[in-house]
Amino acid sequence: MTRRTLNDPLLLRQVHLDFHTGPQVPDIGLHFDEDEFGDTLVKAGVQSITLFAKCHHGYSYHPTKVGKPHPNLKTNLLRRQIDACKARGIATPIYLSCAWDELACHEHPEWRVVDEHGKWITTGGIDHLQGPSWGILDFGTSYLDYLCAQIEEVARLFPKNDGIFLDICHQYVSLSSQSMDALKAKGLDWQNTEHLVRHAADMRDEFLRRTTAAARCVHADLPVFHNHGHVTRGDRRILGFDSHLEIESLPTGGWGYEHFPVSARYAETIGAKYLGMTGKFHTFWGEFGTYKPGDALEQESAMMLAFGAGSSVGDQLHPSGIIDQTTYERIGQAFKLIEDREAYHSGSEGLAEIGVLSAEAINDPYTIRTWPKHVPGDEGVVRLLLECQMQFDVLDRNCDLSPYKLLILPDEVQVDTDLKAKLDAYLADGGKLLLSGKSGLGEDGFLFDIGAEYCGTSPFDVDYALLSAPEFGDSPKTPVCLYEGSQRIRVTDGTSLGDVYEPYFARSIKHFCGHQHTPNRREKSGYAVGVSKGQITYLAHSVFSIYMQKGPVVLLEALRNLIGSLLEEPMVTTTHEPCPVSG
Amino acid sequence: MPGLRVILRHQPENKRYLLHTLFSTPRLRGQNKSTNIEVIQEKVRLRDISLDLKLPRSITGAESVDAGEVTLSTVGGIQRLLIGELNGHAVVPLSYA
Numbered sequence: 001m002t003r004r005t006l007n008d009p010l011l012l013r014q015v016h017l018d019f020h021t022g023p024q025v026p027d028i029g030l031h032f033d034e035d036e037f038g039d040t041l042v043k044a045g046v047q048s049i050t051l052f053a054k055c056h057h058g059y060s061y062h063p064t065k066v067g068k069p070h071p072n073l074k075t076n077l078l079r080r081q082i083d084a085c086k087a088r089g090i091a092t093p094i095y096l097s098c099a100w101d102e103l104a105c106h107e108h109p110e111w112r113v114v115d116e117h118g119k120w121i122t123t124g125g126i127d128h129l130q131g132p133s134w135g136i137l138d139f140g141t142s143y144l145d146y147l148c149a150q151i152e153e154v155a156r157l158f159p160k161n162d163g164i165f166l167d168i169c170h171q172y173v174s175l176s177s178q179s180m181d182a183l184k185a186k187g188l189d190w191q192n193t194e195h196l197v198r199h200a201a202d203m204r205d206e207f208l209r210r211t212t213a214a215a216r217c218v219h220a221d222l223p224v225f226h227n228h229g230h231v232t233r234g235d236r237r238i239l240g241f242d243s244h245l246e247i248e249s250l251p252t253g254g255w256g257y258e259h260f261p262v263s264a265r266y267a268e269t270i271g272a273k274y275l276g277m278t279g280k281f282h283t284f285w286g287e288f289g290t291y292k293p294g295d296a297l298e299q300e301s302a303m304m305l306a307f308g309a310g311s312s313v314g315d316q317l318h319p320s321g322i323i324d325q326t327t328y329e330r331i332g333q334a335f336k337l338i339e340d341r342e343a344y345h346s347g348s349e350g351l352a353e354i355g356v357l358s359a360e361a362i363n364d365p366y367t368i369r370t371w372p373k374h375v376p377g378d379e380g381v382v383r384l385l386l387e388c389q390m391q392f393d394v395l396d397r398n399c400d401l402s403p404y405k406l407l408i409l410p411d412e413v414q415v416d417t418d419l420k421a422k423l424d425a426y427l428a429d430g431g432k433l434l435l436s437g438k439s440g441l442g443e444d445g446f447l448f449d450i451g452a453e454y455c456g457t458s459p460f461d462v463d464y465a466l467l468s469a470p471e472f473g474d475s476p477k478t479p480v481c482l483y484e485g486s487q488r489i490r491v492t493d494g495t496s497l498g499d500v501y502e503p504y505f506a507r508s509i510k511h512f513c514g515h516q517h518t519p520n521r522r523e524k525s526g527y528a529v530g531v532s533k534g535q536i537t538y539l540a541h542s543v544f545s546i547y548m549q550k551g552p553v554v555l556l557e558a559l560r561n562l563i564g565s566l567l568e569e570p571m572v573t574t575t576h577e578p579c580p581v582s583g
Numbered sequence: 584m585p586g587l588r589v590i591l592r593h594q595p596e597n598k599r600y601l602l603h604t605l606f607s608t609p610r611l612r613g614q615n616k617s618t619n620i621e622v623i624q625e626k627v628r629l630r631d632i633s634l635d636l637k638l639p640r641s642i643t644g645a646e647s648v649d650a651g652e653v654t655l656s657t658v659g660g661i662q663r664l665l666i667g668e669l670n671g672h673a674v675v676p677l678s679y680a
Contacts (some may be wrong), residue, residue: 252622
């Protein structure tokens with residue numbers, strides 16, 4: 001079987017086979033059987049399986065002159081796994097853990113990340129503050145030399161491999177001795193947080209450059225991916241290091257059902273090749289003997305296909321090397337669906353009428369993030385658009401805005417001079433803008449002529465919106481609680497979308513009323529729930545974050561109607577509620 | 584119906600749009616690290632999903648990939664698609680001239 005290159009399309013049916021195995025566990029790989037392993041994968045329709053060279057415990061599963069094999073490894077497991085797969089035409093990318101390596105933490109504590117208080121940090125695990133969790137290594141130390149030597153060794157030992165998957169690619173701010181020396185050498189101050197962040201970002205860039213080069217020391221066209229549990233929106237530099245993206249997003253493991261669609265619509269928009277990654281676990285990685293229903297894996301994989309992605313299902317191999325038959329029966333169900341529908345994937349591209357300018361992409365593209373990152377405005381607008389059967393892309397500042405009838409800037413998008421110029425050009429070409437909350441607000445009020453005057457943020461913890469404009473459709477005729485104080489606006493030459501009713505007082509320890517909210521005054525506040533002027537519509541609450549976090553159904557209906565009216569002719573409109581039937 | 588997903592893609596080489604429909608009802612099944620575990624546990628079959636379409640190109644034909652009987656009609660100048668059945672996931676390839 002020839003090896004795969006970064007020019008090949010991604011295979012649609014993949015498994016990510018975790019193998020994080022502590023040193024106390026005996027008989028590693030003792031019961032591995034090539035035929036059982038390979039035939040099980042074939043039967044389940046697996047086209048590619050990511051296999052472990054080095055796990056989070058820091059042990060290797062092949063002979064190594066750089067690292068250490070697992071102390072109880074009974075066989076050349078990785079070689080035998082690869083051979084079993086290759087003999088059956090299954091691709092085998094190879095996995096190495098990066099910032100988590102318990103062995104390196106133990107043998108070289110000077111390589112560990114040291115925080116501002118002089119302490120080692122740990123992350124991950126069930127409860128990283130109280131229970132076992134992973135030590136974090138600093139790529140600004142000699143650990144990077146050790147890691148790159150491990151990657152190169154793997155690339156040379158397995159020259160027919162189909163890619164390198166590098167995991168835990170986080171660089172935290174670190175005051176390790178080597179990082180402090182490097183900071184001083186650069187003339188930076190280790191007591192200055194901004195300097196620390198800048199140095200950490202430099203070290204991450206260095207890590208990306210060197211690990212990519214190490215992975216490609218034999219084949220310059222080898223697929224490489226650096227995972228950190230979230231595709232950070234707005235940082236397109238990753239495309240220089242990652243041949244494709246694997247969107248780690250286990251819906252039951254903390255990511256939820258919106259994280260994948262947001263990430264996929266962004267990945268496609270920036271032109272990346274991408275996979276979805278879910279798990280066979282009931283909750284999260286690291287479970288043995290738990291099974292997500294086959295229907296769930298099937299539906300999650302179908303969702304990936306609908307968003308233009310193949311499916312990678314996460315599993316963890318038992319330390320003995322015995323593959324779990326129950327797991328692969330269920331994965332097989334999901335992969336049967338993908339196989340049957342592959343003709344409806346190749347050469348397809350997304351179709352969108354709405355562009356969502358991601359708050360994460362615009363505001364904060366370079367912050368080092370770990371999984372699972374939730375930006376409530378970004379995920380709230382995507383949840384809402386999915387529930388309204390509307391078609392959207394998720395955008396950063398470099399995207400072409402011209403394809404979209406409507407742009408949504410959810411809740412907190414900070415518009416700087418460059419973005420303002422781009423949005424002005426979009427408006428001049430006839431596009432429409434929907435802004436909410438603090439989106440489009442500058443230091444001196446609104447950056448756009450929204451037809452209203454800005455009067456500051458409400459001093460109240462809650463207020464009430466009378467959604468009276470016809471654009472909201474058949475909304476309640478009484479003020480509805482929106483769980484936060486709005487941005488106060490007085491309408492000038494725009495059209496008001498309704499009145500805000502403010503509470504009698506802000507709830508506090510000094511005075512409160514009832515279980516939750518101070519009721520509204522009977523008279524209107526004089527501030528509006530929103531305003532429209534020409535092509536711009538503004539809503540004074542962080543409606544998308546509210547929808548994500550509180551989920552008021554009233555808001556779903558009102559926003560469905562409002563966004564529908566802005567689109568005028570949505571690509572898809574449901575004409576009546578479909579009927580569920582049994583069986 | 585908030586659980587109903589309709590996701591459009593375009594296959595220009597095949598001169599068709601792909602209308603993916605999905606429906607599921609995740610159930611709350613405890614918590615992990617303070618986030619809810621919501622598992623898709625059952626399939627619920629839907630019938631008679633009626634969609635009005637306003638796509639960049641006028642549709643000339645609709646096929647069914649596990650979508651039951653699919654009917655395309657024009658109502659008041661608008662193209663209406665009736666999807667007979669949805670049991671989890673279905674694709675309706677929509678061809679144009």
